[in-house]
Amino acid sequence: MNRKSGLLSALALVVALLVSMPAVMANEARVAFVNINFIMEHSPQAEAALEALEREFSPRDAELVAERDALRQMQERLERDADVMGSEQRAELERTFRNRSREFKRAQDMFSEDLNVRRNEELGRLQRLVQNVILELAQEERYDVxxxxxxxxxxxxxINITERVLEKLREQQRSAR
Known part of the structure:
Protein backbone atom coordinates (compact mmCIF):
# COMPACT_ATOMS: atom_id res chain seq x y z
CA MET A 1 0.00 0.00 0.00
CA ASN A 2 2.81 2.40 0.82
CA ARG A 3 4.31 2.01 -2.59
CA LYS A 4 0.90 2.47 -4.17
CA SER A 5 0.20 5.68 -2.24
CA GLY A 6 3.67 7.02 -3.18
CA LEU A 7 2.95 6.29 -6.83
CA LEU A 8 -0.44 7.98 -6.56
CA SER A 9 1.17 11.03 -4.88
CA ALA A 10 3.78 11.26 -7.64
CA LEU A 11 1.10 10.88 -10.30
CA ALA A 12 -1.03 13.56 -8.63
CA LEU A 13 1.99 15.90 -8.57
CA VAL A 14 2.67 15.32 -12.29
CA VAL A 15 -1.00 15.93 -13.15
CA ALA A 16 -1.01 19.11 -11.04
CA LEU A 17 2.12 20.35 -12.81
CA LEU A 18 0.69 19.55 -16.23
CA VAL A 19 -2.58 21.28 -15.41
CA SER A 20 -0.86 24.40 -14.07
CA MET A 21 1.77 24.53 -16.83
CA PRO A 22 -0.41 26.32 -19.44
CA ALA A 23 -1.27 29.00 -16.90
CA VAL A 24 2.40 29.53 -16.05
CA MET A 25 3.35 29.58 -19.74
CA ALA A 26 0.53 31.99 -20.58
CA ASN A 27 1.82 34.45 -17.98
CA GLU A 28 5.27 34.34 -19.50
CA ALA A 29 4.35 34.24 -23.19
CA ARG A 30 4.06 37.54 -25.01
CA VAL A 31 1.30 37.53 -27.60
CA ALA A 32 0.50 40.26 -30.12
CA PHE A 33 -2.27 40.79 -32.64
CA VAL A 34 -1.96 42.52 -36.04
CA ASN A 35 -4.79 43.49 -38.37
CA ILE A 36 -3.05 43.03 -41.71
CA ASN A 37 -6.10 44.07 -43.74
CA PHE A 38 -6.12 47.44 -41.94
CA ILE A 39 -2.40 47.87 -42.59
CA MET A 40 -2.76 46.92 -46.28
CA GLU A 41 -5.48 49.57 -46.67
CA HIS A 42 -3.89 52.38 -44.64
CA SER A 43 -0.14 52.13 -45.10
CA PRO A 44 1.60 54.85 -47.11
CA GLN A 45 3.21 52.12 -49.22
CA ALA A 46 -0.26 50.86 -50.23
CA GLU A 47 -1.30 54.38 -51.19
CA ALA A 48 1.91 54.87 -53.17
CA ALA A 49 1.37 51.55 -54.99
CA LEU A 50 -2.18 52.57 -55.95
CA GLU A 51 -0.96 55.94 -57.21
CA ALA A 52 1.79 54.26 -59.24
CA LEU A 53 -0.72 51.87 -60.82
CA GLU A 54 -3.02 54.79 -61.59
CA ARG A 55 -0.20 56.72 -63.30
CA GLU A 56 0.90 53.65 -65.23
CA PHE A 57 -2.52 52.59 -66.47
CA SER A 58 -4.54 55.79 -66.78
CA PRO A 59 -3.30 56.62 -70.32
CA ARG A 60 -4.40 53.20 -71.61
CA ASP A 61 -7.67 53.50 -69.73
CA ALA A 62 -8.31 56.90 -71.31
CA GLU A 63 -7.68 55.41 -74.77
CA LEU A 64 -10.16 52.63 -74.06
CA VAL A 65 -12.79 55.10 -72.86
CA ALA A 66 -12.29 57.19 -76.02
CA GLU A 67 -12.61 54.12 -78.25
CA ARG A 68 -15.72 52.97 -76.38
CA ASP A 69 -17.30 56.38 -76.93
CA ALA A 70 -16.36 56.34 -80.63
CA LEU A 71 -17.91 52.88 -81.01
CA ARG A 72 -21.10 54.08 -79.31
CA GLN A 73 -21.32 56.98 -81.74
CA MET A 74 -20.71 54.64 -84.66
CA GLN A 75 -23.47 52.31 -83.45
CA GLU A 76 -25.87 55.23 -82.99
CA ARG A 77 -25.10 56.40 -86.51
CA LEU A 78 -25.75 52.91 -87.85
CA GLU A 79 -29.10 52.75 -86.05
CA ARG A 80 -30.11 56.30 -86.96
CA ASP A 81 -28.93 56.50 -90.60
CA ALA A 82 -29.21 52.87 -91.76
CA ASP A 83 -32.34 53.59 -93.80
CA VAL A 84 -30.84 56.56 -95.68
CA MET A 85 -27.46 54.95 -96.41
CA GLY A 86 -26.68 53.02 -99.50
CA SER A 87 -26.25 49.29 -99.03
CA GLU A 88 -22.49 49.43 -99.72
CA GLN A 89 -21.98 52.33 -97.35
CA ARG A 90 -24.01 50.60 -94.61
CA ALA A 91 -22.13 47.28 -95.13
CA GLU A 92 -18.76 49.10 -94.93
CA LEU A 93 -19.78 50.91 -91.73
CA GLU A 94 -21.04 47.64 -90.17
CA ARG A 95 -17.79 45.87 -91.12
CA THR A 96 -15.72 48.72 -89.65
CA PHE A 97 -17.85 48.67 -86.50
CA ARG A 98 -17.42 44.88 -86.07
CA ASN A 99 -13.65 45.06 -86.61
CA ARG A 100 -13.19 47.96 -84.21
CA SER A 101 -15.45 46.28 -81.65
CA ARG A 102 -13.32 43.13 -81.85
CA GLU A 103 -10.13 45.14 -81.44
CA PHE A 104 -11.67 47.08 -78.58
CA LYS A 105 -12.61 43.85 -76.77
CA ARG A 106 -9.09 42.49 -77.28
CA ALA A 107 -7.53 45.72 -75.99
CA GLN A 108 -9.87 45.67 -72.99
CA ASP A 109 -8.91 42.09 -72.16
CA MET A 110 -5.19 42.87 -72.47
CA PHE A 111 -5.62 45.94 -70.28
CA SER A 112 -7.41 43.93 -67.57
CA GLU A 113 -4.80 41.20 -67.67
CA ASP A 114 -1.88 43.64 -67.51
CA LEU A 115 -3.52 45.58 -64.67
CA ASN A 116 -4.17 42.39 -62.69
CA VAL A 117 -0.59 41.20 -63.15
CA ARG A 118 0.83 44.55 -61.99
CA ARG A 119 -1.65 44.81 -59.11
CA ASN A 120 -0.64 41.32 -57.94
CA GLU A 121 3.05 42.24 -58.20
CA GLU A 122 2.50 45.35 -56.07
CA LEU A 123 0.34 43.44 -53.59
CA GLY A 124 2.98 40.72 -53.23
CA ARG A 125 5.71 43.29 -52.68
CA LEU A 126 3.60 45.08 -50.09
CA GLN A 127 2.72 41.81 -48.31
CA ARG A 128 6.41 40.90 -48.06
CA LEU A 129 7.24 44.35 -46.70
CA VAL A 130 4.46 44.21 -44.09
CA GLN A 131 5.49 40.72 -43.03
CA ASN A 132 9.12 41.83 -42.64
CA VAL A 133 8.09 44.83 -40.52
CA ILE A 134 5.90 42.61 -38.32
CA LEU A 135 8.77 40.14 -37.86
CA GLU A 136 11.19 42.95 -37.08
CA LEU A 137 8.83 44.48 -34.52
CA ALA A 138 8.11 41.06 -32.97
CA GLN A 139 11.83 40.42 -32.53
CA GLU A 140 12.56 43.91 -31.19
CA GLU A 141 9.76 43.72 -28.64
CA ARG A 142 10.35 40.02 -27.89
CA TYR A 143 6.93 38.64 -28.76
CA ASP A 144 6.54 34.88 -28.65
CA VAL A 145 3.49 34.75 -30.91
CA ILE A 159 -2.03 43.08 -27.46
CA ASN A 160 -2.92 44.90 -30.70
CA ILE A 161 0.29 46.14 -32.37
CA THR A 162 -1.35 47.15 -35.66
CA GLU A 163 -0.72 50.87 -35.10
CA ARG A 164 2.93 50.26 -34.20
CA VAL A 165 3.43 48.25 -37.39
CA LEU A 166 1.71 51.00 -39.37
CA GLU A 167 3.95 53.63 -37.74
CA LYS A 168 7.07 51.64 -38.67
CA LEU A 169 5.83 51.48 -42.27
CA ARG A 170 5.27 55.26 -42.21
CA GLU A 171 8.81 55.78 -40.91
CA GLN A 172 10.20 53.59 -43.69
CA GLN A 173 8.21 55.56 -46.28
CA ARG A 174 9.49 58.89 -44.91
CA SER A 175 13.08 57.71 -44.91
CA ALA A 176 12.73 56.34 -48.47
CA ARG A 177 11.85 59.80 -49.80
Whole structure:
Protein backbone atom coordinates (compact mmCIF):
# COMPACT_ATOMS: atom_id res chain seq x y z
CA MET A 1 0.00 0.00 0.00
CA ASN A 2 2.81 2.40 0.82
CA ARG A 3 4.31 2.01 -2.59
CA LYS A 4 0.90 2.47 -4.17
CA SER A 5 0.20 5.68 -2.24
CA GLY A 6 3.67 7.02 -3.18
CA LEU A 7 2.95 6.29 -6.83
CA LEU A 8 -0.44 7.98 -6.56
CA SER A 9 1.17 11.03 -4.88
CA ALA A 10 3.78 11.26 -7.64
CA LEU A 11 1.10 10.88 -10.30
CA ALA A 12 -1.03 13.56 -8.63
CA LEU A 13 1.99 15.90 -8.57
CA VAL A 14 2.67 15.32 -12.29
CA VAL A 15 -1.00 15.93 -13.15
CA ALA A 16 -1.01 19.11 -11.04
CA LEU A 17 2.12 20.35 -12.81
CA LEU A 18 0.69 19.55 -16.23
CA VAL A 19 -2.58 21.28 -15.41
CA SER A 20 -0.86 24.40 -14.07
CA MET A 21 1.77 24.53 -16.83
CA PRO A 22 -0.41 26.32 -19.44
CA ALA A 23 -1.27 29.00 -16.90
CA VAL A 24 2.40 29.53 -16.05
CA MET A 25 3.35 29.58 -19.74
CA ALA A 26 0.53 31.99 -20.58
CA ASN A 27 1.82 34.45 -17.98
CA GLU A 28 5.27 34.34 -19.50
CA ALA A 29 4.35 34.24 -23.19
CA ARG A 30 4.06 37.54 -25.01
CA VAL A 31 1.30 37.53 -27.60
CA ALA A 32 0.50 40.26 -30.12
CA PHE A 33 -2.27 40.79 -32.64
CA VAL A 34 -1.96 42.52 -36.04
CA ASN A 35 -4.79 43.49 -38.37
CA ILE A 36 -3.05 43.03 -41.71
CA ASN A 37 -6.10 44.07 -43.74
CA PHE A 38 -6.12 47.44 -41.94
CA ILE A 39 -2.40 47.87 -42.59
CA MET A 40 -2.76 46.92 -46.28
CA GLU A 41 -5.48 49.57 -46.67
CA HIS A 42 -3.89 52.38 -44.64
CA SER A 43 -0.14 52.13 -45.10
CA PRO A 44 1.60 54.85 -47.11
CA GLN A 45 3.21 52.12 -49.22
CA ALA A 46 -0.26 50.86 -50.23
CA GLU A 47 -1.30 54.38 -51.19
CA ALA A 48 1.91 54.87 -53.17
CA ALA A 49 1.37 51.55 -54.99
CA LEU A 50 -2.18 52.57 -55.95
CA GLU A 51 -0.96 55.94 -57.21
CA ALA A 52 1.79 54.26 -59.24
CA LEU A 53 -0.72 51.87 -60.82
CA GLU A 54 -3.02 54.79 -61.59
CA ARG A 55 -0.20 56.72 -63.30
CA GLU A 56 0.90 53.65 -65.23
CA PHE A 57 -2.52 52.59 -66.47
CA SER A 58 -4.54 55.79 -66.78
CA PRO A 59 -3.30 56.62 -70.32
CA ARG A 60 -4.40 53.20 -71.61
CA ASP A 61 -7.67 53.50 -69.73
CA ALA A 62 -8.31 56.90 -71.31
CA GLU A 63 -7.68 55.41 -74.77
CA LEU A 64 -10.16 52.63 -74.06
CA VAL A 65 -12.79 55.10 -72.86
CA ALA A 66 -12.29 57.19 -76.02
CA GLU A 67 -12.61 54.12 -78.25
CA ARG A 68 -15.72 52.97 -76.38
CA ASP A 69 -17.30 56.38 -76.93
CA ALA A 70 -16.36 56.34 -80.63
CA LEU A 71 -17.91 52.88 -81.01
CA ARG A 72 -21.10 54.08 -79.31
CA GLN A 73 -21.32 56.98 -81.74
CA MET A 74 -20.71 54.64 -84.66
CA GLN A 75 -23.47 52.31 -83.45
CA GLU A 76 -25.87 55.23 -82.99
CA ARG A 77 -25.10 56.40 -86.51
CA LEU A 78 -25.75 52.91 -87.85
CA GLU A 79 -29.10 52.75 -86.05
CA ARG A 80 -30.11 56.30 -86.96
CA ASP A 81 -28.93 56.50 -90.60
CA ALA A 82 -29.21 52.87 -91.76
CA ASP A 83 -32.34 53.59 -93.80
CA VAL A 84 -30.84 56.56 -95.68
CA MET A 85 -27.46 54.95 -96.41
CA GLY A 86 -26.68 53.02 -99.50
CA SER A 87 -26.25 49.29 -99.03
CA GLU A 88 -22.49 49.43 -99.72
CA GLN A 89 -21.98 52.33 -97.35
CA ARG A 90 -24.01 50.60 -94.61
CA ALA A 91 -22.13 47.28 -95.13
CA GLU A 92 -18.76 49.10 -94.93
CA LEU A 93 -19.78 50.91 -91.73
CA GLU A 94 -21.04 47.64 -90.17
CA ARG A 95 -17.79 45.87 -91.12
CA THR A 96 -15.72 48.72 -89.65
CA PHE A 97 -17.85 48.67 -86.50
CA ARG A 98 -17.42 44.88 -86.07
CA ASN A 99 -13.65 45.06 -86.61
CA ARG A 100 -13.19 47.96 -84.21
CA SER A 101 -15.45 46.28 -81.65
CA ARG A 102 -13.32 43.13 -81.85
CA GLU A 103 -10.13 45.14 -81.44
CA PHE A 104 -11.67 47.08 -78.58
CA LYS A 105 -12.61 43.85 -76.77
CA ARG A 106 -9.09 42.49 -77.28
CA ALA A 107 -7.53 45.72 -75.99
CA GLN A 108 -9.87 45.67 -72.99
CA ASP A 109 -8.91 42.09 -72.16
CA MET A 110 -5.19 42.87 -72.47
CA PHE A 111 -5.62 45.94 -70.28
CA SER A 112 -7.41 43.93 -67.57
CA GLU A 113 -4.80 41.20 -67.67
CA ASP A 114 -1.88 43.64 -67.51
CA LEU A 115 -3.52 45.58 -64.67
CA ASN A 116 -4.17 42.39 -62.69
CA VAL A 117 -0.59 41.20 -63.15
CA ARG A 118 0.83 44.55 -61.99
CA ARG A 119 -1.65 44.81 -59.11
CA ASN A 120 -0.64 41.32 -57.94
CA GLU A 121 3.05 42.24 -58.20
CA GLU A 122 2.50 45.35 -56.07
CA LEU A 123 0.34 43.44 -53.59
CA GLY A 124 2.98 40.72 -53.23
CA ARG A 125 5.71 43.29 -52.68
CA LEU A 126 3.60 45.08 -50.09
CA GLN A 127 2.72 41.81 -48.31
CA ARG A 128 6.41 40.90 -48.06
CA LEU A 129 7.24 44.35 -46.70
CA VAL A 130 4.46 44.21 -44.09
CA GLN A 131 5.49 40.72 -43.03
CA ASN A 132 9.12 41.83 -42.64
CA VAL A 133 8.09 44.83 -40.52
CA ILE A 134 5.90 42.61 -38.32
CA LEU A 135 8.77 40.14 -37.86
CA GLU A 136 11.19 42.95 -37.08
CA LEU A 137 8.83 44.48 -34.52
CA ALA A 138 8.11 41.06 -32.97
CA GLN A 139 11.83 40.42 -32.53
CA GLU A 140 12.56 43.91 -31.19
CA GLU A 141 9.76 43.72 -28.64
CA ARG A 142 10.35 40.02 -27.89
CA TYR A 143 6.93 38.64 -28.76
CA ASP A 144 6.54 34.88 -28.65
CA VAL A 145 3.49 34.75 -30.91
CA UNK A 146 1.95 37.22 -33.35
CA UNK A 147 -1.49 36.39 -34.70
CA UNK A 148 -3.48 38.03 -37.49
CA UNK A 149 -7.20 38.58 -37.89
CA UNK A 150 -7.67 35.28 -39.68
CA UNK A 151 -9.67 32.97 -37.39
CA UNK A 152 -9.33 35.35 -34.43
CA UNK A 153 -12.70 36.18 -32.94
CA UNK A 154 -11.41 38.74 -30.47
CA UNK A 155 -8.15 40.49 -29.68
CA UNK A 156 -7.88 43.10 -26.93
CA UNK A 157 -6.27 46.45 -27.61
CA UNK A 158 -3.64 45.52 -25.02
CA ILE A 159 -2.03 43.08 -27.46
CA ASN A 160 -2.92 44.90 -30.70
CA ILE A 161 0.29 46.14 -32.37
CA THR A 162 -1.35 47.15 -35.66
CA GLU A 163 -0.72 50.87 -35.10
CA ARG A 164 2.93 50.26 -34.20
CA VAL A 165 3.43 48.25 -37.39
CA LEU A 166 1.71 51.00 -39.37
CA GLU A 167 3.95 53.63 -37.74
CA LYS A 168 7.07 51.64 -38.67
CA LEU A 169 5.83 51.48 -42.27
CA ARG A 170 5.27 55.26 -42.21
CA GLU A 171 8.81 55.78 -40.91
CA GLN A 172 10.20 53.59 -43.69
CA GLN A 173 8.21 55.56 -46.28
CA ARG A 174 9.49 58.89 -44.91
CA SER A 175 13.08 57.71 -44.91
CA ALA A 176 12.73 56.34 -48.47
CA ARG A 177 11.85 59.80 -49.80
Missing amino acids: VVTERNVLFASER
